[in-house]
Amino acid sequence: MIYPNATLGILGGGQLGRFFTITARMMGYQVMVLDPDPNSPAGLIADKHLKANYQDQTALAQLGQQCQAITTEFENIPTESLNVLAQNSVVRPSAKALAITQNRILEKNFIHQNKLATAPFCPINHFDEIDSACQQFVAPYILKRASLGYDGKGQYRVANAKDVKTAFIAMENKPCVLEQQVDLKQEVSVILARDFQGHTQTYPIAENQHINGILAISKVPANISPVQSQQLQQMAIDIANALDYCGIMAVEFFITKNNDLLVNEIAPRPHNSGHYTMDACISSQFEQQVRMLTDLPFGSVKLLSPIVMVNLLGDLWQPTPNWQVVLQQANAKLHLYGKQHARAGRKMGHFCILDDNLETATMTAQKILERLC
Ligand SMILES: Nc1ncnc2c1ncn2[C@@H]1O[C@H](COP(=O)(O)OP(=O)(O)O)[C@@H](O)[C@H]1O
Numbered sequence: 509m510i511y512p513n514a515t516l517g518i519l520g521g522g523q524l525g526r527f528f529t530i531t532a533r534m535m536g537y538q539v540m541v542l543d544p545d546p547n548s549p550a551g552l553i554a555d556k557h558l559k560a561n562y563q564d565q566t567a568l569a570q571l572g573q574q575c576q577a578i579t580t581e582f583e584n585i586p587t588e589s590l591n592v593l594a595q596n597s598v599v600r601p602s603a604k605a606l607a608i609t610q611n612r613i614l615e616k617n618f619i620h621q622n623k624l625a626t627a628p629f630c631p632i633n634h635f636d637e638i639d640s641a642c643q644q645f646v647a648p649y650i651l652k653r654a655s656l657g658y659d660g661k662g663q664y665r666v667a668n669a670k671d672v673k674t675a676f677i678a679m680e681n682k683p684c685v686l687e688q689q690v691d692l693k694q695e696v697s698v699i700l701a702r703d704f705q706g707h708t709q710t711y712p713i714a715e716n717q718h719i720n721g722i723l724a725i726s727k728v729p730a731n732i733s734p735v736q737s738q739q740l741q742q743m744a745i746d747i748a749n750a751l752d753y754c755g756i757m758a759v760e761f762f763i764t765k766n767n768d769l770l771v772n773e774i775a776p777r778p779h780n781s782g783h784y785t786m787d788a789c790i791s792s793q794f795e796q797q798v799r800m801l802t803d804l805p806f807g808s809v810k811l812l813s814p815i816v817m818v819n820l821l822g823d824l825w826q827p828t829p830n831w832q833v834v835l836q837q838a839n840a841k842l843h844l845y846g847k848q849h850a851r852a853g854r855k856m857g858h859f860c861i862l863d864d865n866l867e868t869a870t871m872t873a874q875k876i877l878e879r880l881c
Pocket residue numbers: 627650652657658659660661687688689690691692695718721722760772773
């Protein structure tokens with residue numbers, strides 16, 4: 509076990525890294541953040557912020573020498589950097605897990621190898637593969653870049669092969685997956701923690717609404733049957749076991765109108781739809797991240813109250829939301845990420861409403877959102 513006062517490292521300094529940093533410091537650890545952005549949300553509050561890129565050998569060496577264990581904030585950290593660090597340090601999750609989850613083609617093939625379903629898809633590596641890909645299933649489609657997409661970026665909704673070609677060129681002829689747009693009944697996510705001995709814990713399932721490909725609202729518990737809930741949690745555990753995963757993981761699922769359970773994507777890290785755990789669970793996803801990194805036993809994932817989480821995007825900054833509206837609501841919790849510049853679609857913060865009745869919580873959240881600006 510790595511005890512408090514030790515230094516923990518994290519590659520990536522966004523809001524997920526910031527919550528990791530806050531939690532680790534609350535538990536008595538010191539935190540070193542590697543992120544090139546001098547104003548990164550986690551860097552601003554870390555004990556030490558290395559302002560260098562993720563391949564900077566000097567910074568990686570410093571991180572390796574000064575940290576007792578190192579984790580990652582997002583999937584797009586170069587795996588080569590993790591391999592370098594892993595030679596002398598505890599690094600969780602592994603480069604192998606990141607390599608699969610940072611590429612949609614590898615990720616979807618991996619899901620199928622493990623006998624789980626996804627939306628029908630076909631990889632497109634070259635322009636001349638587009639026509640045959642489109643013949644494999646019916647429109648409408650979504651064309652997604654294989655790597656570096658997030659929050660709906662790097663994807664286009666397209667209706668036919670001609671549109672696919674235009675979108676493929678717009679995405680610089682980079683490898684993509686063509687996916688069938690499925691009829692969604694619900695979107696849900698399972699947040700899971702797995703330690704180095706293979707013990708897993710799954711949080712209560714969140715039901716998620718996206719607007720323009722970006723998470724807007726999560727409600728917990730999800731409005732699904734106990735059987736579905738059990739199946740989804742088992743699918744997430746199967747994925748984590750197959751990856752021999754060590755860390756926090758989110759699995760995003762589609763529930764179709766036919767009640768098929770499809771894996772959408774795997775995030776090898778804490779997840780936006782798991783932010784509710786900070787306000788409504790005994791141990792948050794970030795506390796579990798600290799615990800798995802330091803070999804402490806996991807805390808309880810028990811849900812203490814139904815809860816709704818609402819993302820606050822930069823669009824609401826005109827120029828600043830009226831915080832009074834959230835702060836005067838006694839059962840609301842406001843979290844802001846310390847970002848200096850608001851941009852449309854940029855995640856600036858979130859708030860949660862806790863209420864014994866999830867419908868009342870949702871209505872309260874909607875009213876607050878409408879009055880914020
Ligand atoms: N095949 C699909 N059918 C229907 N909706 C989809 C499909 N793929 C993506 N979406 C919608 O777009 C959102 C973002 O897509 P996702 O693949 O999760 O990309 P990102 O990495 O940007 O989160 C999903 O949460 C869902 O709402």
